[in-house]
Amino acid sequence: MEKANHQPVALSSLSLLPFSRLLLISRPALWINTLGPLVTGLWLTGRLYSLEPPLLLLLVYLTLPFNLLIYGLNDLSDYAEDARSARKGGWQGARLTRAEGGPLARSIWLLNLPFVPLLLWLLPPAAWGLMLLSGLLFAAYSVPPLRLKARPFWDGLSNVAYAFQLALPALVLGADVPVLPLLALMAYSVGKHAFDATQDIPADRAAGTRTIATTLGTRRGAAYALLWFALAGALLWPISKVTAGALWLVCGGMALALWLRPTPQRATQLYPLSIASPWLVGTVAGVPLVYLLARGAWHGL
Template sequence: MTTPEPRSAAITRQTSTVARLVHISRPVLWINTIGTGALGMWLTGQLIDVAAIPLLVWLTLPFNLLIYGVNDIFDQETDALNPRKGSIEGARIEPREVKLIAWAVAITNIPFLVYFVIALPLPAVALILLYAGVFVFYSAPPLRFKARPFLDSLSNAAYGLPLLILPVALEAPPVWPAVIGLLAWSVAKHAYDAVQDIDEDREAGITTTAVLLGPRGTALWSGAWWLVSTVLFALISVPVALVNLALAGTLVVWMLLRPAPATGRKLYPLSVAFPYIAGSVASGLLLAAMFLGIYP
């Protein structure tokens, strides 16, 4: 006869499982989804729109678990070689966790997707499915954009899609310079961050944009895209554009002066802080304009 598990032990185990799933979702990077979603809502001229709340909730744990859970499932070989994994920068999963992660991704995302199909305009649903699909197939075969140079970087433009999804879902006009600017910014950011993993990716037989171009070439690639984003942001806000230029310029110049994966690892904290700093400036100016009645 099996002895029932004590209630306290069951709660501890469940809490541990939830904490593990949160770790896998990389909370330090949630700013790229929920932050962008909130900014997309504010750009419609609404401080808070009740219709946007389900989307904003989805852009926290559920969607980030989809992005990084799927990534961890298919990147186990590379992650095993990567000293960054197992920290706040990303989990290093064990094969026995694959089933748990797959079920967690499904359980946390499918109800939202069903709701969106029922409640949101068709164009918004199409964009949401595109958004989710790009990140699934960034890591998963048969497309696996991660292992396709240039497509790996270009596919990560999808990080900018919440600036389009939220207005379309709320039936408001998108602010196109902001949307396209963030798409370009995201292309640059992905390639730049991949420089630190060049050695591990090469050893695992994965040819990313960073592996193909090398640190110096990747700095130039990212710099070009960040310059495009700066020009587009300047059409909306010169202060935001200047902050973007200063941070991007620091990252690019430093990499050009010391082109090596070690430089990417050293600068990664600044790269992580980049969206927090630029997003705070953009959000602060936008909210101030809304409260003063200047925007929209």
């Protein structure tokens, strides 16, 4: 089997990529995965309209800059896999050319570095440390020498970084961290990674990349994802039975559907539901929560 060369694409250019290209690489359809936990974490503190400067800064940073860091580094390191992936080249992720490597790397740094002193200045140490840990985990997922994406089981476990934003509002505002929702979101993130990775099994195997999905295969990968979704719902059950039920129905349902028909093609068909799952489950959780907040009947966990 041909082994992929995981050296980043060329980094010599001093130019920048156009904004439209950077926007595509940052995968706006997935911004909900960073912004959603932050907003939900704010609501869970009992403060519906808190727009303090640290939270406003985080709202801005967790859009294009942070997502470009996540997915830009991923695209730079996954050149071999993405070249073989039929789903790359559109809204599901860019397919880079060699010439774009340098401009993309430069753009990532220029968009992220200005936020570092601002975050250090405005965030309390615990919140800053959590943001730093999140960024390091995302970088470690994609970038050699760790490149956790190519380390089965570690690849999915590193995706708990998507959940960290849920704790940031509590750390900023001096409230209690919502432990059970945080743990539930961690479990959901691990399960979602395993589910989403199954559609990339052919491209990853062709590139010689071992992932949780290539290791377990489609059927066992679906079962593995289902176990994490079950755990996530169980953690939410004491707080909101309706939200737990929605997570089991949407996420558990798509994992079960893949388990019953375990092919990468089926995973690709179900992927739009996976993309929509934060919106669907978040709406079920968020609408009653905002209603209670607006009535003054929710004062935080």
